[in-house]
Amino acid sequence: MNVNGLKDLIGKESSPVTVRIEDHAVRKFAEAVGIPFDNKVPPTFVITFPQGNIEGFNSAQDGTVHGEQKFKYYQPISVGDSITCIRQIEDVCQKTGKLGKMTFVITETKGYNAEGELVFKASSTLIFPEGNA
Amino acid sequence: MKHLWDYGVNDRMPEREWCPSAQQLRQYAEASGDFNPIHLDEDYARKAGLGGVIAHGMLTMAQVGAMLTDWLAMEGELKNFDVRFQGMVRIGERLKCSGYIKDKDGNDLICDLKVTSEEGEKKLAGSAVVSLKTEDRKTAI
Numbered sequence: 001m002n003v004n005g006l007k008d009l010i011g012k013e014s015s016p017v018t019v020r021i022e023d024h025a026v027r028k029f030a031e032a033v034g035i036p037f038d039n040k041v042p043p044t045f046v047i048t049f050p051q052g053n054i055e056g057f058n059s060a061q062d063g064t065v066h067g068e069q070k071f072k073y074y075q076p077i078s079v080g081d082s083i084t085c086i087r088q089i090e091d092v093c094q095k096t097g098k099l100g101k102m103t104f105v106i107t108e109t110k111g112y113n114a115e116g117e118l119v120f121k122a123s124s125t126l127i128f129p130e131g132n133a
Numbered sequence: 134m135k136h137l138w139d140y141g142v143n144d145r146m147p148e149r150e151w152c153p154s155a156q157q158l159r160q161y162a163e164a165s166g167d168f169n170p171i172h173l174d175e176d177y178a179r180k181a182g183l184g185g186v187i188a189h190g191m192l193t194m195a196q197v198g199a200m201l202t203d204w205l206a207m208e209g210e211l212k213n214f215d216v217r218f219q220g221m222v223r224i225g226e227r228l229k230c231s232g233y234i235k236d237k238d239g240n241d242l243i244c245d246l247k248v249t250s251e252e253g254e255k256k257l258a259g260s261a262v263v264s265l266k267t268e269d270r271k272t273a274i
Binding site: 025029031032033044060062067068069073 | 151157161163164165166181192196201202215217
């Protein structure tokens with residue numbers, strides 16, 4: 001992965017993607033996690049929202065490792081809500097560890113409800129092994 | 134039953150135990166849309182130097198989320214939830230999610246969180262800020 005190419009993308013926003021929180025999706029998620037489905041949205045469910053494309057950045061690469069994850073919640077999130085997500089690259093750096101040279105990418109996603117209110121912010125630190133196209 | 138507002142600094146929240154299975158990793162991949170083969174394909178995971186499939190970091194975080202949600206019940210709201218993934222989580226490992234109150238700031242409880250294996254290996258370290266709901270207190274028994 002081209003570190004310099006990624007650094008050029010810092011601050012560039014993805015296209016917004018809107019998703020409706022469906023009860024069957026939340027149920028499936030709750031069952032997979034091993035919790036009862038009580039029509040409430042589990043706090044990490046927001047990670048399943050489809051992410052807009054940032055041209056030049058492919059985050060769904062095989063072999064990607066998740067380093068850190070942060071969430072800030074501003075408004076309650078409910079089944080039936082329509083949430084619009086916009087993502088951007090916050091920072092890019094390279095480090096060498098026991099598995100070789102790794103590229104660290106921090107992305108931030110902001111989620112808005114139908115009223116345009118900021119509902120949540122998510123920050124992900126993804127680690128890409130070098131050599132992944 | 135202890136109310137959320139009765140928790141003080143150093144108090145521990147109820148723990149949550151978890152033992153991931155291969156089926157759970159497949160189910161979580163379907164539910165989350167994360168089909169990264171490091172979670173599903175043994176050969177791929179070994180070739181990637183991981184020794185075998187590992188659980189999604191977010192599945193581990195979801196376990197901690199479940200611990201928090203159970204503890205908060207109707208009495209608090211999650212404002213911040215941050216984690217650092219420290220160790221690979223493997224199928225069949227017996228893990229424990231735990232947390233305690235590090236600080237209290239007005240209506241906010243600042244919590245320290247972790248996930249450890251039976252052998253004491255660190256899998257996840259994190260923190261959460263929980264806001265106490267004040268309205269319910271007046272009507273609660």
